[in-house]
Amino acid sequence: MSATAQDASINFLNYDKSLKSWLFTKDHKRIGLMYLVAVSIAFLAGGILALLVRLELLGPGETIMGPDQYNQSFTLHAVLMVFAFIIPAVPAVFGNFVLPLQLGAKDVAFPKLNLASFYIYLIGVVIAMSALLVGRIDGGWTFYAPYSERVGDSILYVTTGVFVMGFSSILTGLNFIVTVHKMRAPGLTWNRLPLFVWSIYATAIVQVLATPVIGITMVLLFLERFLSIGIFDPALGGDPVLFQHFFWFYSHPAVYIMILPAFGIVSDLIGTFSRHRVSGYLFVALSSVAIAFLGFLVWGHHMFVSGQSATSSIVFSLLTYLIGIPTGVKVLNWVTTLYKGSISYKTPMLYALMFLFTFSIGGFTGVMVGVLGIDIHLHDTYFVVAHFHYVMMGGSVIAGLGALHYWWPKMTGRMYNERLGKIAATLVFFGFNLTFFPQFIMGSRGMPRRYYDYLPEFQQMHQLSTYGSWVLGVGLFMILGYLLMSLKTGKKAPSNPWGALTLEWTHTTPLPHPHNFTQTPVVVRGPYDYHLVPEMFENAAEDGSVKSVHDVSQPAS
Amino acid sequence: MASHPLDGHPAHLEHHFVSSEQQFDAAKMGMWLFLITEILLFSGMFVLYTVYRSWHPEVFALVSEVLDWRMGGFNTLVLLASSFTVALGIHYAQKNDNRKLIINLVLTLIFALIFLVVKYFEYTGKFAHGIYPGAAFDPHGIVDGLDYAKYNVPYAAQFFSIYFVMTGIHAFHVIVGIGVFIWITLRASRGEFSAAYYTPVELTGLYWHLVDIIWIFLFPLLYLI
C-alpha cells in the first residue's frame, strides 16, 4: 500500500487551486465540473430566451418584440438548448464525472482527448454564437433548406459551430465506449454494470454513429451557401426533402442521445432510493441498446407531410411504435422496482418520480404523433412543441436535475439544503406542467408552432403557458441559488449520504488525488444488491447516510 | 504525467492504464471507432451520389466521361502501393527493424504526394474548361475534338458538385495523412518505436488503409460507371 498511499486531506478539488491547473487538467472529475459550468451557462441563456419567447406570446400581436426578433429568439433558444446544452449535458457532465468511478477506473481511456473534447465544444459554441455579431439566425433549429440558405451569412457560423460541437460529441462517445470496454475493474462483468453505465454506453454508440452524418450535412449546407452546389436548393436543381432526410437521420437519433443518459440516471436513482435491485435489470440494460439501434430507423416520422413517399411514411410509422416497447419495458420496470422497496423521498428521488410522470406523458404523445393519420393534423403545431418539451425538459432535464442533486455531494463535498430542494422541485413540477400542458390543447386545436402572432381564440392557453414558465423559472433560479450557497455554507457531505452501492460512493468525499482508488477495487456483487449487504445499513445515520465500504474496510489509522 | 520510470513502468505507459496491453487495446479500439465515424461521414456522400444518380442516370453516365479513368486508375495503384508499404512498415516495427520501418514510411509519404500531384493536375484540367462545383459550372472549350459544351446539361453541375465534394474531402484526408506520416517518421527516426511499442504506427496504418479503401469505392463510382 505504501507506494501509492495518498494524503487524505488532499483531494481532486484542492490539490492545486490555480486556474491553470483547472484549464489544463486531464482529470475526468475536473473536466466534468468544467462541463457543468459551461452547460449551465448555456441552459441559463437558452432558458432566458425561452422566458422571452413566452412573454412575447402572452398576447397576440407585438408584446415585447417584433417578428424578426421573435424568430431569432426561438431559433437561438433551440440551438443553445439542443446543441450547447442537452446533448453534451448528461454524458459530458455526469458521464465524465461518474463513469470512470462506477467502473473502478483511474480515468477515462483517453484523458487528453477528453480535455480536447471540452475545448472543441467551447470553440463550437463560440463559433455558433458569433453568428449573432454577423447577422440574424432564424429558421429554427432544423435549418431546413432552402430557407436556411437565404437568411444570410450568419447561418454559416451556426452550421460550422454545430459541426465543431459534433466533433466534441463524437470524441466523448468514442472515449466512453473504449472506457467501458477496456477499463472495468476486476469482477465488474457486464451484468454487474450500474445501469447508468449501460445507458451512457448506449448513448455513446449513437453519438459515434449518428454525429458524422450531421457533420457532412452541415458541410454540404455550408458549401451550398458558399458555392451554390445545388444539392438541396430547388432553385439550383436540388431537393429540399433530401436535406430533411439528412438532418433527421442525425437528429432523431440525437433525441436518444438526450434521453438515454436520463434513463440511466433514473434507474440508478430508483434503485438507490428504494434500496432495491432494479427489477428486470437485464431488460432495462439491453433496452437501452435496443433503443439506440431502433432510433436509427425512424427519422422519417418527422416528415409525414413533407412530400416523402407514402410507403416510406408507413414504414417509418411502424418502426416508430416499436421504440415505444423497449421504452415501456423501462418505465414499467422502474415502477415495479418500488414494489416491496424501502422508498426514501430525498430530492433526487422526487425528480426521478417526476420524470416517470412527465416523461410518460411525453412518450405517449410521441406515439400519438407517430400515428400517420393523426400526425397530419398535429404536425408542426404546439402539440409537437408540447411533446418534445415533455420529453426533453420533462425527461432529460428533470432527470438531469435529479442527477445534479444526487451527485452534488460527491462532486463538491457539500450538502445542499434539503428543504429548499423539495420546495424547488415542487415549483418545477407544477410550473413545468402549467407551461406545457396547455400547449397540447391548443396544438390539437390547430395552433401552429413558430408563430410570433396568433388568433385570439388561442390566447387563454398561451397565457396559462406563460404564467407556467414564470413558476418554472422561479423554481430553477431557486435551485441555482441554493446550490451556489451550499458551496459556501453547506454542511460537509458524508462519503455515502444516500446509502448507495455503486463504486463512486464507496470512497471518501471529496475524492482523493491523484488516484480515484487507492487500490483497484474488486467487484463481487451487482450494483443494487442491497439484500446482500444488510450490515452496511445497521449503523445508518438519521439522515440516511452510511459509512462507505472504504471507510468500513479501512478504519482510519 | 506520462511516465513513471521510477515505478518500473515503461515510459510509454500512461498512469491510468494497468498494463501496456490494456493501453494498446484501448488505443486500437478507439481508432477503429474513429474509422467507423469516418465511414459514416463518407456514406452520407455515397447516399447523395446514389440518390442523384438514380434520379438522373443518363446525365451521370454522360458526364462521367469527362473524368479521366487513366489518371484515376493510376492514383488507385499509387494508393494501393502506399497501403502495402505501410503494412510493411508495421511488420518491420514488430521485427524491431527501425531502418526498414523508416524506409517504408518515407515510401508511403512519396506515394501520398504523388497522389496529390495527380489530383492537382486533374482538378486544374477541369477548371480550365469551366468545370467547377456549383454555380460557377460552365463547361467550354474543345479538347481532342470533344466539345465540352455538350456537358452543359441540367444536373451535370450536381454530378461535379458531388465529384468535387467527395474527392475534395478525400484529398483532405490524404493531406492530414501526410502530416501524420511526417510526424511518425520523425518519431521513428528518433528510435521511439520497437516491437514493445509501435501503437502510433499501427494506428496511422489503419487510418491510411481506410483512406485507401474509400478511394477504391470512389474510383469506380465516379470514373467508371
Place this chain on the structure above:
Amino acid sequence: MGDQSTGWLPDPMSTFAGEVDTLFYFTLYVSTIIFVAVMAAMVYFGIRYRRRSETEVPEFVRESRILETTWVVVPTILVMIVFTWGFKVFVDLQTAPPDSYEITVRGAQWFWEFQYDTGVTSANELYVPVNRPIKLRMTGSDVLHSFFIPAFRVKMDVIPNRYTSVWFEAIEIGTYQVFCTEYCGTNHSAMLATVHVVSQEDFDAWMVAQDQDLPPAELGERLFRQYTCVVCHVDTSVGPNLAGIFGSERELTDGSTVIADEDYLLESIVNPSAKVSSGYGLQMPATFGTMSQKQLDGLIAYIKTL
C-alpha cells in the same frame, strides 16, 4: 370562424375528419388509461413501501418472467392495433376521389394564391363548393411552406419546383382558417388564409363575379389586403407607411433620392431590392413580380389614393 370547439379538437368539418378524430381519441384514451394505471401503481407503492427506518433493508424480490413478457407483449399488441388503424386513415387521406375538383395553390412569402380551372385567381381567400371533393395541387415559389386547415384535418408541405397535393370534402357551409405551418421567415405567422365553403350556386356566382372588371383602385385595395401588403405597410415598423407616398421624394439607403412616381412604385413592388428606402431592411419579398399587369396597375392606382 367555424373551428371553435370545446373538446381537444376543432369540430370536424370534412368527410374524413370524423375518422381521424375517432383514432385520435382512441389513442388518447388508451394512453390515458395506461398512464393513469402506471401512475396509480407508482403512488400506491410509493406510499405503501415508504422507508420507515433508515436501517431497514428490504427483501429481495425475484424477477418474474411473466411480468417481463407482459411488458413486451401488451404494448406490442396495442401499437399494432393503432398502426393498422392509422395506416387505413392515412390511405384515405392520401387518395383523392377521381372526380375531385382541382384548384392550383401557390405558396409564396407570405401569401397563398389560388387558381381555378376558369383562370380566375384569388389570394388568401379560397372558395370551394360544399359536399364536393376538392383536390389542391400545390407548389411554392421561394422556400418551403405548409398548407394546413385544422377543421378539415389536412396538412401538406408546399415545395418549390414540385407539386404536392391534398384533398378534402367540406361537409358544412362556413369559413375556416388556413395556416402556414412550415417556417418561412418574418411573416410566417401572418401567412393565413380563409376557406369559404359555399353552396354550389354561390360558388358559381362568386366565380362569375371575379371575372367582372373592378375599377383599378378598388381592385388594388382588395389585392393590397389579400396579398398581405397590409401586414408590413399598415401600423408596423417593418415597411414604410405608404400614405401620401406618391409624388413624394424618397431617400434610399445609398443616400440618393428619387421621386416616387408610377415607375418607381412599380419597380418597388416587382423588384423590391433594386431601390431600398433608407431606414428599412430587405424584408419585402420579391414574390409579387408574378402578378398580372392588371393587378399591378390596380395596386399602383390604390397606392396613389392613400
